[in-house]
Amino acid sequence: DTGVSQNPRHKITKRGQNVTFRCDPISEHNRLYWYRQTLGQGPEFLTYFQNEAQLEKSRLLSDRFSAERPKGSFSTLEIQRTEQGDSAMYLCASSLGQGARETQYFGPGTRLLVL
Amino acid sequence: AQTVTQSQPEMSVQEAETVTLSCTYDTSENNYYLFWYKQPPSRQMILVIRQEAYKQQNATENRFSVNFQKAAKSFSLKISDSQLGDTAMYFCAFMKHKTMDSNYQLIWGAGTKLIIKP
Numbered sequence: 001d002t003g004v005s006q007n008p009r010h011k012i013t014k015r016g017q018n019v020t021f022r023c024d025p026i027s028e029h030n031r032l033y034w035y036r037q038t039l040g041q042g043p044e045f046l047t048y049f050q051n052e053a054q055l056e057k058s059r060l061l062s063d064r065f066s067a068e069r070p071k072g073s074f075s076t077l078e079i080q081r082t083e084q085g086d087s088a089m090y091l092c093a094s095s096l097g098q099g100a101r102e103t104q105y106f107g108p109g110t111r112l113l114v115l
Numbered sequence: 116a117q118t119v120t121q122s123q124p125e126m127s128v129q130e131a132e133t134v135t136l137s138c139t140y141d142t143s144e145n146n147y148y149l150f151w152y153k154q155p156p157s158r159q160m161i162l163v164i165r166q167e168a169y170k171q172q173n174a175t176e177n178r179f180s181v182n183f184q185k186a187a188k189s190f191s192l193k194i195s196d197s198q199l200g201d202t203a204m205y206f207c208a209f210m211k212h213k214t215m216d217s218n219y220q221l222i223w224g225a226g227t228k229l230i231i232k233p
Contacts, residue, residue: 042223056218106160
C-alpha cells in the first residue's frame with residue numbers, strides 16, 4: 001500500500017508530557033498538510049509544507065506545537081507540555097503540488113488522548 | 116474568510132433509497148473548488164467528488180452527484196441507490212482556486228452523519 005501512513009494510530013499520554021507523531025506521505029507528493037479534528041467537528045488546518053519548507057501555520061498552532069519535514073519526505077508533529085484540550089485526531093494529507101487541481105490524500109490519523 | 120455550513124448533523128435512510136446532503140458556503144472568491152469527503156467509522160478520509168466553481172456542469176461519480184448552485188452558494192450531494200457501505204460521516208470542503216503562497220488548505224463543514232439501514 002503506497003498511501004499516506006501515520007504513526008502511531010493511537011496515543012494516550014498524561015498532561016504535561018511531550019508527544020510526537022509521524023506522517024509518511026505518498027512518495028512523489030511534495031505538499032503535506034496537518035489538520036486537527038475534534039469529536040463531532042470537521043478538520044481544522046494546522047500547518048502546511050511544500051517540500052521541506054513550512055510555509056504557513058494556523059493560529060491554532062500554539063508555541064507548544066512544532067512541525068518539521070526534513071528533506072521534504074516524512075513529517076513530524078510534536079506537542080510539548082500536552083494539555084487536555086489537545087485531545088483530538090491529528091490528520092495528515094499529501095498532494096502532488098500541481099496547483100489547485102490537486103487532490104489531498106489523507107492518512108488514517110493519530111488519535112491523541114491526554115489524561 | 117470562507118465558511119462552510121452543513122445543517123444536517125445526522126440523516127438516516129433505508130438501503131437502496133436516494134439521499135441528499137446539504138452544504139452551503141460563504142466566500143467572496145469567484146474561482147474555487149468544492150469537495151465532498153467521506154469518513155467511515157474508524158477509517159480514513161476519502162474523496163467522494165469534487166466540483167470546479169467555473170464549471171456549470173454538475174460533477175458525477177457513479178452513484179454520487181452534486182447540485183452546485185453558485186449564486187446561492189449551495190453544494191448538495193446526492194447518493195443514489197444507497198448501500199450499507201455508504202454509512203459514514205460526510206464532509207463538505209472548500210478550497211481557493213489560486214493563492215499567493217500555494218497553500219491549498221481545505222476549509223471544512225462540521226459534517227453529516229449518514230446511516231444506511233438494511
